[in-house]
Amino acid sequence: MKLPSLKCCWPLLLALTLPSQAQDTRHVPHGSYTQLAIPAPACLTMNQPWEGHWNPCSTADHQDWLQDLRHWRDERRIRVGYDGSRYARPSAAWTQSSFMQAQMMVEDRYFYDPASRRYTVDRYLDDLVQRFGGIDAVLVWPTYPNIGLDDRNTIDMVRSLPGGIPAVKQMVADFHRRGVRVMFPMMLWDQGTRALAKSWPDELAALMKELGADGINGDTQDGVPLAFTLAADKAAHPLVFQPEGLPSDEALAWNLMTWGQYTFPFAPTVDRYKWLEPRHMVNISDRWNRSKTDDLQFAFFNGVGWESWENIWGIWNGITPRDGEATRRVAMLERSYARFLVSPDWEPHYPARQYGVFTSRWPLADATLWTIVNRNEYDSDGVQLRVPYQTGARYFDAYHGVELAASRDGDGVLLSFPIEARGFGAVLMTNAPPDASTVASLEKMKAIxxxxxxxxxxxxxxxxxxxTPVASTKPASSAPAGMVEIPAGPFDFTVRGLAIEGGNSVGVDVQYAWEDGARRFHQRSMQMPRFFIDRYPVSNAQFKAFVDATHYHPADDANFLQHWQNGSYPAGWGNKPVTWVGLEDARAYAAWAGKRLPREWEWQYAASGSDGRVYPWGNDWRADAAPQPATGRAVATPADVDSHPQGASPFGVQDLVGNVWQWTDEYSDAHTRFAILRGGSSYQPQGSIWYFPQAYRNDQHGKLLLMAPGRDRAATVGFRCVTDAR
Structure with missing residues (x-):
């Protein structure tokens, strides 16, 4: 059937398909409602000569732009039926001054001490206070990148933290004692591990209530659905939700915080959510950039906050000393004048007198604050602002902590003060003498x-x-029982890490002793000495012999041999690789047996020989050479260690790939410990790219972040041993 022409109706259809917006708006982008930033007036950024004639903004230009934005905001609120009542809840008041939020890996060595087996919250916070003035909230991150190593889900990853729920609850209380609010993440993409017993909203509401936590970050989420807020209310423990963005402006009503993942043009953009709801808190998240000047300037201009994310999945991207000092100053100002930064009459891009200096005006009934940034690469001095004259008003350079001498200019006054290159400024106008807290802030700012x-x-x-050093064993002249001789020879050690993020930046993956920094790709030509390696991974029966002989029991026994009952492994599991053993447990067994764990390149040489083969058996994957992958939500029972002889390496070493991961070397920096795992496991949770990646190839390895023995043990990790040769 021939369809009628739609040509005559095209303008109407186009209008119907455009995103909802204020129909007469000229300056707000006519794009998707997920657009985070409202551009500054074009006249604020100088044109190059070939881009056409440029005139700086006039007062009329600014008023036209501002009026247009206000019109758009008023109409947009009507269009989405906006209800901002949740921002007035006492339980949510903290969000409006939560300017500095840290995303913190639970594996950070400043946060947990495995030797004393306690959370060191004070040590963690004291470090941040010393380096950049401290934080207002912390996002405690216990899941990615380790999630998916076995079938523990998002909730399990919290419950398996050292000390269990009682210790985690005390940890949250320790943060609260220091005035820091606590959030945890939720991963709705986690649909491949163990299924939840209840709905996601109910599970999370119950867990956060149990812990006494304050909020939840929605990882990768474009808005946390209202159902989660309602579940928390029903549990009588209201929570604040912080997604990465929003699917619609209507969601501002129940998502009281978001991340700001910006681009940074010269003239600061206006945050869309903050403009629609001045009480909304944005924490700018820009984890990979090594300079945070843009983040801090855009946050200060918009009256919002910053996400200090230094430990990125175990990759350290610490802020520079300059950024640390800038953060201290911005945080002190924002905390001191937080009441201004929710002003419903916020005026972004208030006219400044110097090119490249940008200002926001925050008026209240009794006083007004201006937050100012200098985007130029040079200092700015002289007259910066012209503000309305008010009888009896006093003006303070709140950044430098000094009172300003205002110069009368008709119905206004001119204010002069310096702002250093890529720096910050703030002006306070008050009709009354400054109160004690303002005086204290001025004095502190003057000092710092x-x-x-x-x-x-x-x-x-x-x-x-x-x-971590590896001590040599007593050398053997011939292969001990159950071990295979690996002859001396040349070896091209080529391997890459499978960390999902970070590209090949310095700091990603591992730094070997011969390298000057961590990186993803590694290559070194080696002359390998002769050594002996276990033909198979250590089995449950072998590990039981060790336990029976030594009565070994770790001090941190959480999850130790979790699959055993009454001191022994399940029936029929004697020849399966032992799992639920941590790195310390494996080392203890190896020492008892007169062996040690393999260095990573020894494991790889034993797996590949000297011909660079992709898998132990050759260059093409063979389904009969390794266990069948387990793609359900549960970890499969490991195969017997000798059940896939077709998977043997050139030296006859077996069960190297696809059954259970195997411990090798441990590395550390000042903030993170981690172990290199080899061989992969049969467990392959489905549905997300974010699960711990498998490493079946000889030239791949996994990097597991370490926290505590009980936390590090897993259903999919075992080990094999090495003995040195004469």
Whole structure:
């Protein structure tokens, strides 16, 4: 059937398919409602000569732009039926001054001490106070990148933290004692591990209530659905939700916080969500950039916060000393004047007198604050602002902590003060003498700004990593029972890490002793000495012999031999690789047996020989050479260690790939410990790219972040041993 022409109706159809917006708006982008940023007036950024004639913004230009934005905001609120009542809840008041939020890996060595087996919250927070003035909230991250190593789900990853729920609850209380709010993440993409017993909203509401936590970050989420807020309310423990973005402006009503993942043009953009709801808190998240000046300037201009995310999945991207000092100053100002930064009459891009200096005006009934950033690469001095004249008003350079001498200019006054290159400024106008808290803030700012930011280094540096030493064994002249001789010979050790993020930046993956920094891709020509390696991974029966002989029991026994009952393995499991053993347990067994764990390149040489083959058996995958992958939600029972002889390496070493991961070397830097796992396991949770990646190839390895023995043990990790040769 021939369809009628739609040509005559095209303008109407186009209008119907455009995103809902204020029909007469000229300056807000006519794009998707997920657009986070509202551009500054075009006249604020100088044209190059070939881009056409440029005139700086006039007062009329600014008023036209501002009126247009206000019109758009008023109409947009009507269009989405906006209800901002949740922002007035006492339980949510903390969000409106939560300017500095840290995303913190639970594996960070400043946060947990495995020797004393306790959370060291004070040590963690004291470090942040010393380096950049501390935080208002923390996002405690216990899941990715380790999730998917076995079938523990998002909830299980919290419950398996050291000390279990009682210790985690005390950890949350320790943060609260220091005035820091606590959030945990949720991963709705986690649909491949163990299924939840109840709905996601109910599970999370119950867990957060049990812990006493304050909120939840929605990882990868474009808005946390209202059902989660309602579930928390029903549990009588209201929570704040912080997705990465929003699917619609209507969701502002129940998502009281978001991340700001910006681009940074010269003239600061206006945050869409903050403009629609001035009480909304945005924490700018920009984890990979090594300079945070843009983040801090856009946050200060918009009256919002910053996400200090230094430990990125065990990759350290620490802020520079200059950024640390800038953060301290911005945080102090925002905390001191937080009441201004929710002003419903916020005026972004209030006219400044100097090119490249950008200002937001935050008026209240009794006083007004201006937050100012200098985007230029040079200092700015002289007249910066012209503000309305008010009889009896006093003006303060709130950044430098000094009172300003205003120069009368008709119905206004001119204010002069310096702002250093890529720096910050703030002005306070008050009709009454400053109160005690304002005086205290001025005095503190005067003290800490006595030195310019340029006195602090802006140079970024990676953290060096070191390998945990491996002691040699008593050398053997011939292969001990159950071991295979690996002859001396040349070896091209080529391997890459499978970390999902970070590209090949310095700091990703591992730093071997011969390298000057961590990186993803590694290659070294080696002359391998002769050694002996277990033909098979250590079995449950072998490990039981060790336990029976030594009565070994670790101090941190959480999850130790979790699959055993009454001191023994399940029937029929004697010849299966032992799992639920941590790195310390494996080392203890090896020492008892007169052996040690293999260095990673020894494991790889034993698996590949000297011909660079992709898999132990050759260059093509063979389904009969390894266990069948387990793609359900549960970890499969391991195969017997000798059940796939077709998978043997050139030296006859078996069960190297696809049954259980195997411990090798341990590395650490000042903030993270991790172990290199080899061989992969049969468990392959489905449905997300974010699960712990498998490493079946000889030139791949996994990097497992370490926290505590009980936490590190898994249903999919075992080990084999090595003995040195004469």
């Amino acid at each position: 700004t006595a030195r310019p930011l340029r006195d602090w280094s802006a140079e970024w540096a990676a953290l060096p990593q070191t390998q």
